[in-house]
Amino acid sequence: MKLRPPVVSYASTRAAILAASIMTTHAKTRIVGASVPRKEGLDKLLGCARYVDDIEREGMWHGATVRSSIPRGLIRSIGYDRRIDWTEFTVVTADDIPGQNFIQLIAADQPCLADGKVNHCDEAILLLAHPDKHKLREAVDAVRIEYEPLPPVFTIEESERRNPIVWGADNLLKSFLLEKGDVDSAWAHAAHIVEGEYRTGAQEHLYIENNGVIAEWSQENGVTVWGSLQCPFYVHRSLLAVFDLPEDKVRVIQTETGGAFGGKEDYPSTLAAHAALLALKSGHPVKMVYDRMEDLAATTKRHPSRIRHRTALDKDGKLLAMDIDVATDGGAYSTLSSTVLSRATLHSPGPYVCPNVRVRSHSWATNTVPYGAFRGFGAPQAVFAIERHMDEIAAAIGLDPIELRRRNFLHDGDTTATEQVMREPVILDQLLDRALAESDYHKKRARFARENQANPVKRGIGIAAFYHGSGFTGSGERYLNSLAGLDVTPEGKVRVLVASTEFGQGTNTILAQIAAEAIGIGYDDVAMAPADTGIVPNSGPTVASRTSMVVGRLIERAGLQLVNMLHKDAGLGVNFTRAEFFAACERYRAAKGELVSLCRYEAPPGIFWDDQKYRGEAYPAFAWSIQVAQVAVDTVTYSAEVEEFWAVQEGGRILNPVLAGGQIEGGVAQGIGYALYEKVLLQNGHMANNQMTNYIMPTAEDVPPIHVFFEEIPFQYGAYGAKGIGELPHDGPAPAILNAIKDATGIGFCAIPLLPEDLFAGLAAHRAVEETSAV
Amino acid sequence: MTAPWPTIRFTVNGKPCAVQAPPMKRLLDVLREDLRLTGTKEGCGEGECGSCSVRMNGELVNSCLVPVLQAEGASVQTVEGLALNGELHPLQQAFLKCGGAQCGICTPGMLMAAAQLLDLNPHPNLAEIREGLAGNLCRCTGFMRIFESVVEAAADQANPSEKQAADAR
Numbered sequence: 012m013k014l015r016p017p018v019v020s021y022a023s024t025r026a027a028i029l030a031a032s033i034m035t036t037h038a039k040t041r042i043v044g045a046s047v048p049r050k051e052g053l054d055k056l057l058g059c060a061r062y063v064d065d066i067e068r069e070g071m072w073h074g075a076t077v078r079s080s081i082p083r084g085l086i087r088s089i090g091y092d093r094r095i096d097w098t099e100f101t102v103v104t105a106d107d108i109p110g111q112n113f114i115q116l117i118a119a120d121q122p123c124l125a126d127g128k129v130n131h132c133d134e135a136i137l138l139l140a141h142p143d144k145h146k147l148r149e150a151v152d153a154v155r156i157e158y159e160p161l162p163p164v165f166t167i168e169e170s171e172r173r174n175p176i177v178w179g180a181d182n183l184l185k186s187f188l189l190e191k192g193d194v195d196s197a198w199a200h201a202a203h204i205v206e207g208e209y210r211t212g213a214q215e216h217l218y219i220e221n222n223g224v225i226a227e228w229s230q231e232n233g234v235t236v237w238g239s240l241q242c243p244f245y246v247h248r249s250l251l252a253v254f255d256l257p258e259d260k261v262r263v264i265q266t267e268t269g270g271a272f273g274g275k276e277d278y279p280s281t282l283a284a285h286a287a288l289l290a291l292k293s294g295h296p297v298k299m300v301y302d303r304m305e306d307l308a309a310t311t312k313r314h315p316s317r318i319r320h321r322t323a324l325d326k327d328g329k330l331l332a333m334d335i336d337v338a339t340d341g342g343a344y345s346t347l348s349s350t351v352l353s354r355a356t357l358h359s360p361g362p363y364v365c366p367n368v369r370v371r372s373h374s375w376a377t378n379t380v381p382y383g384a385f386r387g388f389g390a391p392q393a394v395f396a397i398e399r400h401m402d403e404i405a406a407a408i409g410l411d412p413i414e415l416r417r418r419n420f421l422h423d424g425d426t427t428a429t430e431q432v433m434r435e436p437v438i439l440d441q442l443l444d445r446a447l448a449e450s451d452y453h454k455k456r457a458r459f460a461r462e463n464q465a466n467p468v469k470r471g472i473g474i475a476a477f478y479h480g481s482g483f484t485g486s487g488e489r490y491l492n493s494l495a496g497l498d499v500t501p502e503g504k505v506r507v508l509v510a511s512t513e514f515g516q517g518t519n520t521i522l523a524q525i526a527a528e529a530i531g532i533g534y535d536d537v538a539m540a541p542a543d544t545g546i547v548p549n550s551g552p553t554v555a556s557r558t559s560m561v562v563g564r565l566i567e568r569a570g571l572q573l574v575n576m577l578h579k580d581a582g583l584g585v586n587f588t589r590a591e592f593f594a595a596c597e598r599y600r601a602a603k604g605e606l607v608s609l610c611r612y613e614a615p616p617g618i619f620w621d622d623q624k625y626r627g628e629a630y631p632a633f634a635w636s637i638q639v640a641q642v643a644v645d646t647v648t649y650s651a652e653v654e655e656f657w658a659v660q661e662g663g664r665i666l667n668p669v670l671a672g673g674q675i676e677g678g679v680a681q682g683i684g685y686a687l688y689e690k691v692l693l694q695n696g697h698m699a700n701n702q703m704t705n706y707i708m709p710t711a712e713d714v715p716p717i718h719v720f721f722e723e724i725p726f727q728y729g730a731y732g733a734k735g736i737g738e739l740p741h742d743g744p745a746p747a748i749l750n751a752i753k754d755a756t757g758i759g760f761c762a763i764p765l766l767p768e769d770l771f772a773g774l775a776a777h778r779a780v781e782e783t784s785a786v
Numbered sequence: 787m788t789a790p791w792p793t794i795r796f797t798v799n800g801k802p803c804a805v806q807a808p809p810m811k812r813l814l815d816v817l818r819e820d821l822r823l824t825g826t827k828e829g830c831g832e833g834e835c836g837s838c839s840v841r842m843n844g845e846l847v848n849s850c851l852v853p854v855l856q857a858e859g860a861s862v863q864t865v866e867g868l869a870l871n872g873e874l875h876p877l878q879q880a881f882l883k884c885g886g887a888q889c890g891i892c893t894p895g896m897l898m899a900a901a902q903l904l905d906l907n908p909h910p911n912l913a914e915i916r917e918g919l920a921g922n923l924c925r926c927t928g929f930m931r932i933f934e935s936v937v938e939a940a941a942d943q944a945n946p947s948e949k950q951a952a953d954a955r
Contacts (some may be wrong), residue, residue, distance in 0.1 A: 049888075051890070053882065055887045055890030056893060057878070058823075058825020058866050058868075064824075065818075065824035217925050218889070220827070270888075303832070515890065673885045673928075676929075677925070677927050678928075679928055702834075703835055710920050710923060711915075711917075711933075714928055714930070
């Protein structure tokens, strides 16, 4: 029987940390670092995992939503076509809301149901429920809504003009100003000044399971909701307000969730409230599961962005000043736009040292479905801009793009744009060396340049360098004040008590590994408590690459604390077997009742963040990555294909290599879609291509071989040295691919998605310029 | 009001069954609602994502595009029919080991597509695997570990004893 592992001690010097990384990764743990199988994997493979649409409740009805057909206007009347027998239906409008008609998020400006006016197409106005779900579609079409249209705003530029005003006093959802040094004095001394403007489009999460919930109401228990969701306590908080109920009268239970990627962070709060309103009024449990067209048309997407860079460099290509203007389209309500903008702001200067930095950022309201959380949360937009801009700078000043980056990389001891000192080792050079070697970058680049001249298919290779801040920004983790822990059941299982949810990324598995490791028992001895607000404490939302690092750390501490409780109060010896451990648990429970070990978040020491000046420790830790894309651009068909992809990253200790590799590969594939395939086409503010037939994601035939490499430097305040890696891989593919396309064609495209028609336009314009200059 | 729907008979996972349903009801809904076999999932409802893939008379079909009347007399296999006598199918074992399933919602359809592929072509190369799974969308994995799972299962089916020896190392 295995004994408890020795406690890992962390030294503060770089050499010791690097040395320790090798030891901790490969020697000091039994279960952490091993690719144990996914905790809920067997159920998923047998087809018996229960997603929300697989669940039936006694007497259950089905719900549907009547939505706005115009982007902005006043609701003049609601009529009901007489061909429908409305007595069979339950109808809910804003008048039926017992509490506040607002979804609680950062602000509370988004109505649960439109009341008198609409601010975007597909905004929910009215709800219907019926025992037969097949009767709902006809009924939805039979509700007649008359509007008085108002002029809408659809783009960042239109919103900036502030005419009309569609949100607040000035259309401005949020702004930040980040300043380091003196940007304005730097231009005069610059050898080079390079400007660029970069744009990114909206992106749909395209989780394969659409949004869905079941809600029940009873006088005794209040509201109970089961659903496909990321953040049970976000839904809980929103329902409290909509129903004006005390905390113990709302219960939210996550069901197996078929993908989320941020798309089930805030939207389920709205959907849960809708289903619960129908349940309250109908007296029946009500299921609402969107079909794909409704999910695409009505739920959140990634924020479109426009980012402008103006950069000063000295004659050696060292950065002197960066003046950055970030603008995002936030959609009709504020939702998460302020925090997405914050992360975009903090990631916009890239992984570089620069003495003078200014970032001005704004998120603008438009009359479209609110944009929301999506893997990367503002960072993919910011990284696209800076990493494309670095290649444009390199071309402008005649320096190799690799060399330009090397000359400006952050190293430990340097400060970021927020004057955060890099206290942990930063190994960008090492990651870059490895990425160049693995991809055979230099040889390929030379070979492609030779071969392209006689070939209509132009090949190219490009890179992106970036970081992703782990966990909530600034003081966010302090405000969250997460609580998590473990208990031991009479059946002899240690249970992980967290509101952190599994939606494919591996929460169940890594937290069980951490608990088993900390206590010194087997992986199979640990189970997950259901993500049920009636059972588990609030360990915070499952977002922001925080689960491994922050929640995992709480579970590690709770495991050690549990063992100490048993040492102290149940006679458990210093060395113990599994049987001795569970016998001690029994003694403890017999004497004291429950055996529960909870731990609350403690900020790492020396973390200080100034929200006003936007200065200080923006993130407790950063994950770092270099990605390399190899592309082939067919100048006859105008298709661009990624032929091979390399992702090298340092994300702290890797808790489960198979799961971590899957995170990187999945993020890269999504990033390839973001760059080359996925276009949200809005017509009068409504998503026109709201089907999988014409919103195109990469298939098994489109995704190239993806080579994944990890370097591990344990982060001393993360669980067994973990940082976050879930979002990191989505940040880099778009700029790496467009840089590779520039290498292949000589054209620096500055906007994504880059579809064949965009390539055609760019190549045609390029040819026209070449022909003109030849004459 | 009970509609006098015709009885449609077919077998699912080797068991005969009879359902009374509108003839144009989707096979997907009959499996999920009438037979309570909820392993088969709906992702798009228009034959793009493959989450609802089942095998019917030896062909891989999107059950969201098959009216149940077409299943009259047919032999249908769903994910629930893959494991036999409590023994996982080699593909299920391989997906578990290699990380071929993440959120799991595409997994039942992906397994059926992979089973179909291996039945027709026990030793597919990578290009054949990509083609065989091209009708099944996965948003989590980037497909790499799904390909690896299929390769692993093919090796497992081909030579179990050699495979066990490899695992023992």
